[in-house]
Amino acid sequence: MSSATVSVVTILIIVAIGAAIGFLAGVHRKMNLEQWTVGGRGFGVVLVFLLMAGEVYTTFAFLGASGWAYSRGGPALYVLAYLTLAYVVSFFFLPQLWEVGRKHGMQTLSDFFSVRYGNKYLAGFVCVVGIVCFIPYLQLQLTGVGIIVSVASFDGIGRTPAMAIAVVLLVAFVFASGVRAVAWVSVVKDALMVFAALAIGIGIPLIHFGGIGPMFAALAHSRPAHLTMPGATTNLGHAWFISTVLLTSLGFYMWPHAFAATFTARSADTLRRNAVVMPLYTLTLVFIFFAGFAAVLIVPGLANGDLAMLTVVRRSFPPWFLGLVGGAGALTAMVPAAIFILTAATLFAKNLYRPVFAPAMTDDQVAKLARSMVIVLGLISLCLAIYSSTTLVSLLLTGYAGVTQFFPGVVLGLYWKRVTTSAVFAGVIVGVAAAVFLMLSHRDPLFGLSAGFLALCLNFLITVFGSLLTPALSKGRLDITRPTADQNIGQRS
Amino acid sequence: MDVKKPSVGALLLGSIPFAAMCFSVSLWDRIDPILFGMPFNLFWLICWIALTSSCLWAAYQLETARDKRTGRTQ
Numbered sequence: 003m004s005s006a007t008v009s010v011v012t013i014l015i016i017v018a019i020g021a022a023i024g025f026l027a028g029v030h031r032k033m034n035l036e037q038w039t040v041g042g043r044g045f046g047v048v049l050v051f052l053l054m055a056g057e058v059y060t061t062f063a064f065l066g067a068s069g070w071a072y073s074r075g076g077p078a079l080y081v082l083a084y085l086t087l088a089y090v091v092s093f094f095f096l097p098q099l100w101e102v103g104r105k106h107g108m109q110t111l112s113d114f115f116s117v118r119y120g121n122k123y124l125a126g127f128v129c130v131v132g133i134v135c136f137i138p139y140l141q142l143q144l145t146g147v148g149i150i151v152s153v154a155s156f157d158g159i160g161r162t163p164a165m166a167i168a169v170v171l172l173v174a175f176v177f178a179s180g181v182r183a184v185a186w187v188s189v190v191k192d193a194l195m196v197f198a199a200l201a202i203g204i205g206i207p208l209i210h211f212g213g214i215g216p217m218f219a220a221l222a223h224s225r226p227a228h229l230t231m232p233g234a235t236t237n238l239g240h241a242w243f244i245s246t247v248l249l250t251s252l253g254f255y256m257w258p259h260a261f262a263a264t265f266t267a268r269s270a271d272t273l274r275r276n277a278v279v280m281p282l283y284t285l286t287l288v289f290i291f292f293a294g295f296a297a298v299l300i301v302p303g304l305a306n307g308d309l310a311m312l313t314v315v316r317r318s319f320p321p322w323f324l325g326l327v328g329g330a331g332a333l334t335a336m337v338p339a340a341i342f343i344l345t346a347a348t349l350f351a352k353n354l355y356r357p358v359f360a361p362a363m364t365d366d367q368v369a370k371l372a373r374s375m376v377i378v379l380g381l382i383s384l385c386l387a388i389y390s391s392t393t394l395v396s397l398l399l400t401g402y403a404g405v406t407q408f409f410p411g412v413v414l415g416l417y418w419k420r421v422t423t424s425a426v427f428a429g430v431i432v433g434v435a436a437a438v439f440l441m442l443s444h445r446d447p448l449f450g451l452s453a454g455f456l457a458l459c460l461n462f463l464i465t466v467f468g469s470l471l472t473p474a475l476s477k478g479r480l481d482i483t484r485p486t487a488d489q490n491i492g493q494r495s
Numbered sequence: 496m497d498v499k500k501p502s503v504g505a506l507l508l509g510s511i512p513f514a515a516m517c518f519s520v521s522l523w524d525r526i527d528p529i530l531f532g533m534p535f536n537l538f539w540l541i542c543w544i545a546l547t548s549s550c551l552w553a554a555y556q557l558e559t560a561r562d563k564r565t566g567r568t569q
Contacts, residue, residue: 076524082540083516086547090509093551098498215532222526222534229534230524240521247517274558278551284544291537416498 005321006156012325021171027186028179035369038180040265056188060338061146071294073307075233088254093277097270112353119423129353132258135404143339144387153312154328173380194330203289245455253406259345347375403454407433410465425468433461505554512547
């Protein structure tokens, strides 16, 4: 067999196994809305870990982080800092969010805004911003599948067919099994990814330099500036690092899918324990960085940094291993893409369509609509991925600047009695507008600080001072945490 | 509000990783000394990934001890 055949066959086998597991995950379970979106709120530590870890290890981590280490150097280290700190932040509000979510039967980010602030326009706005921010993130995953599969198969499978196959498979398993499918496909994907990351991160420096130490020594000798900030850039210095790490670590759980993953947990304690363990998982990313840094010396001068790691892997390893990386990489893009589509479809059906167009819809009808939206969203994102392209990290940072604007509304909503609807609404609108304006007019970073972070500060100020200036909410609506008999929709037991 | 706020001790433990991995960047963002073959900034972050888990583990102990003392509301 030629090397291309070997790697293509390996990729297809891995992807087929992953898709089959996803498909079987929900068989023999009645798929109502609660089961489909939040797994019936029954996930223990292991499944929550797999789901959340599955969401972390996206194509971005795989290609984008190594791409940044390759093309920008030092500033890429922000990835290690922000992921770790995101779990610290989560420790202090996810358990509380879970309690509130269970009492009020919340399944989505918009549900929170709708229950806490009692304003369907605010909830609708949050929903629209959430979906719009998803689009680049989703597109990024599909672009990633295309890149990974075409490089790993020695161009035996083209980018477009690879993306098309991935979309068909992931739509099928999300449609059938919902969030349970995503958690179970993560098992296959993460096992392969950790193996691949270790093999690549240790293997590449070993093959080309004789070890990690000699690799960094060579780099420190020939390109010392590359290893610290601002690395190969002019404007990504320490102020940028601090502001970007704050923006992204606070914003991490504001992604609608990460927010919704909270509600799959069986208890608040599950989430706390998960936050303790998750930082350790970030360690596996370190090996991806080794590969990205090694690529600087092995394949200098690539135009697209996102290709750096795979190019080196292709040059250093046998075809079956390349196929394994390709298959793992494809699943790595498909799992997050699946959860994004699932979340966006639920948001659309439950928080936009029903409140605005058809208030009489039952939960079962919402579930049906959400499931058909999965197909529509799959097709839309496929078209976007085929017809446009940008580098991975810049796409991601744009989305982050948008979703992080929900942070004041969520955290102040949980902990501060005095916060008011109009102030939160004004803060979110100004924050999103400022982030979009600064990024589209290429003013990011501004004064050395991340533009999204500046927008978040503005948002916080408006929310806090606006709340103090506007009258407090009427008593009944304010205490979302006080259980009332008719609100126990989502109560287990 | 009825939501149980995190305790001060837990919050202090949580602020340690922020100080170490984020705000102090200009103190550790350098190549030397090279430790275990890695530039110092990378080595520092790797250490703090592990130490962050320890901080949160301690915070977890504090929170569960408090929950036991006050009794769960649910």
